[in-house]
Amino acid sequence: MDPLHSLIRESLNQRPLGQSKNFEWFITEIGIAALMKGQNKNISSFDPIKEAIELDLDLSKEEKQLIKLDEKQIILFYS
Numbered sequence: 282m283d284p285l286h287s288l289i290r291e292s293l294n295q296r297p298l299g300q301s302k303n304f305e306w307f308i309t310e311i312g313i314a315a316l317m318k319g320q321n322k323n324i325s326s327f328d329p330i331k332e333a334i335e336l337d338l339d340l341s342k343e344e345k346q347l348i349k350l351d352e353k354q355i356i357l358f359y360s
Contacts, residue, residue: 286350289314289357301332304356312359313340324354333358 292309293316299306303322304315315329324347333340343358 285311286348289348289350289355293353298338299336301329301335303327304329304332306333306336306338309357312343312357313338315356315358317354317356320352320354322354324356329356 288310292307292314295307297305297316298308298313300318303318304327305318307314307316313333315333317324317327330340340358343360346357346359348355348357
């Protein structure tokens with residue numbers, strides 16, 4: 282199993298940091314994970330950085346990586 286996926290999977294079992302319109306937000310050991318709500322949507326058609334600001338998270342300067350894990354779409358923000 283991929284160690285990155287294991288870390289993210291563990292974090293998704295914890296209480297979310299918050300929720301926005303299209304994402305649930307989680308703290309991971311690597312960074313902040315934005316879990317897409319609903320599986321029928323295309324994650325690239327949303328602006329998670331704008332939604333993060335609603336939760337007082339400034340992720341505009343962070344690197345980001347799209348991850349698909351157990352049929353879930355996640356964007357991982359990290360430095």
